[in-house]
Amino acid sequence: MATVKERKYRKAVQTLLSQYATFGAGMGDIERQLIFDTQHDHYQMVNVGWQDQQRIYGCAMHLDIKDGKIWIQHNGTEIELDDELTALGVPKNDIVVGFISPARRHLTEFATN
Amino acid sequence: MATVKERKYRKAVQTLLSQYATFGAGMGDIERQLIFDTQHDHYQMVNVGWQDQQRIYGCAMHLDIKDGKIWIQHNGTEIELDDELTALGVPKNDIVVGFISPARRHLTEFATN
Numbered sequence: 001m002a003t004v005k006e007r008k009y010r011k012a013v014q015t016l017l018s019q020y021a022t023f024g025a026g027m028g029d030i031e032r033q034l035i036f037d038t039q040h041d042h043y044q045m046v047n048v049g050w051q052d053q054q055r056i057y058g059c060a061m062h063l064d065i066k067d068g069k070i071w072i073q074h075n076g077t078e079i080e081l082d083d084e085l086t087a088l089g090v091p092k093n094d095i096v097v098g099f100i101s102p103a104r105r106h107l108t109e110f111a112t113n
Numbered sequence: 114m115a116t117v118k119e120r121k122y123r124k125a126v127q128t129l130l131s132q133y134a135t136f137g138a139g140m141g142d143i144e145r146q147l148i149f150d151t152q153h154d155h156y157q158m159v160n161v162g163w164q165d166q167q168r169i170y171g172c173a174m175h176l177d178i179k180d181g182k183i184w185i186q187h188n189g190t191e192i193e194l195d196d197e198l199t200a201l202g203v204p205k206n207d208i209v210v211g212f213i214s215p216a217r218r219h220l221t222e223f224a225t226n
Binding site for chain 1: 146147148149150152153155157159161163166168170172175177186187211212214215216
């Protein structure tokens, strides 16, 4: 059973990804896929398609919710996802910058795990 | 409302990804995430973690179900996903190798779209 906090975080993550999926679309024949696994709490935005004869494939953003915290697993954009999440009301101690090494994560202003 | 075929293809795709998520695990501190978005029919296996101080992140397999066909969007492994799908009972004309250019896709023995 999801807690109020979990429901809030799921909504924040889905809002954030949905918002950026609409930006900069229309370059070549590229689909911006929103991939929301609400059962395992994995959330992504993935670019899939073609630009001329060139394959475009890659995850732009990947967020997980784990043990009541939001993990930023991957960010291929210039958007500061941690700041965006705090702006959506998520406290810094519930955000983990997962792509920064565990040994250096205490140097961020966010949670370490 | 999902058709019998759609339910069968969802099961095939999830079986395939789940099977390979258990292979070769245990290298460093790497999580093999199964990401199943059953609403939008996007299915992935993604490697997330660390090997020594090195970040490991990447989609290993990505399959979509679209208009009653299974699209192989990405395959970062040596496994022949098309053959695996046919072995699971999916006919070749319901498989699209999405990472092959639309202009060359007719050269495969699978569907073009």
